[in-house]
Amino acid sequence: MQKTGSDDGAPARRRRSARPTVQDVALLADVSPMTVSRVLSGGKNVRPQVRERVERAVAELGYHRNENARSLRPGHRSGLIGVVITNIANPYYADMQQGIEEVATAHSRRILVGNSREDVGLEQQLVADFMGRRVEGLIVVPADPASSGHLSAESLSGTPVVLASRAVDDLDVDTVLIDDVGGAFKATTVLLKEGHRRIAFLGNRNSLFTGRRRYQGFRQAHEAYGVEVVPELLRTGQQDVGSAEKAMLELLALADPPTAVFSANNRNTVGAIRAIESVRRRSRDADGAAAKEIRLFGFDSFEFADLSPVPLSIVAHDPRDLGRRVAGLLFERIDGTAEGRPPRHIELPVSLDQ
Incomplete structure (x- = not known):
């Protein structure tokens, strides 16, 4: 049987690619691609130690399952933007979402919206789900200013992300705040x-x-x-x-x-x-x-x-304008017009209605 690891004892690892594949995970975990698929689909006929190796490889490579693979032809974009908010019951975020949709529609894109309920774990899951659907970019109202690993460029495989309303410690990306x-x-x-x-x-x-x-x-x-x-x-x-x-x-x-x-x-x-x-x-x-x-x-x-x-x-202040500004920055990254620019931090003014 052909070994997936190297004969000289070096670990069978690849440098993380822009879009890690099932084959990359299989190579790192020293299993077949079919075994990787069984683990990711929740199959029970996998030994615990094998499942653990696959899950560890998935985490190390930053692999996101491609839910749209069957519907996307090579070279085509998904046409989707992922939006993570913290409280779907707050009308503020409905207004912000409308601003995002205005800009997304003008760019012939649709948005997927997820509600994190101020839960970092749920936010991480939503981001992973969106990445699995091959979104072209992410807009996130982060739940925790100290949690940034899942939003890093490495974890997102280069997919652009813009933060709305809140910043995250140690994450230098395009951000739009309120004063x-x-x-x-x-x-x-x-x-x-x-x-x-x-x-x-x-x-x-x-x-x-x-x-x-x-x-x-x-x-x-x-x-x-x-x-x-x-x-x-x-x-x-x-x-x-x-x-x-x-x-x-x-x-x-x-x-x-x-x-x-x-x-x-x-x-x-x-x-x-x-x-x-x-x-x-x-x-x-x-x-x-x-x-x-x-x-x-x-x-x-x-x-x-x-x-x-x-x-x-x-x-x-106008949450719809916040949405438009955030989406505008995102599409500049997606379309390449902001390529090479350092992250931009914008703070929108407020007014007092007395």
């Missing part, structure tokens, strides 16, 4: 100038890129104004409306509740409005008196924000 720090700073400064000294912060986990940056702007405004941040008024980790409402109810139940709230995203803002209105209604029902007004300043707009029953200002 998170500046927007939070300006909004909090407005509240401080209005005389508020007990300002609550309602936001995402500080481990998230945007959550950390928006809290940074909140704190910097206090420092610039010579006012201490009140620790008992800080609530982070709310990823949806329900958890934000609960956090806001906790703040309102304090012996000395906040007079103003800075909300770091639209899901937290909606939760805050629900909580404030709930307490206000109960107060009216109990003694006929209106509850004390609480000033609210939220980052990111949302539908019907102008009809809020709570005094509300917004740090506004």
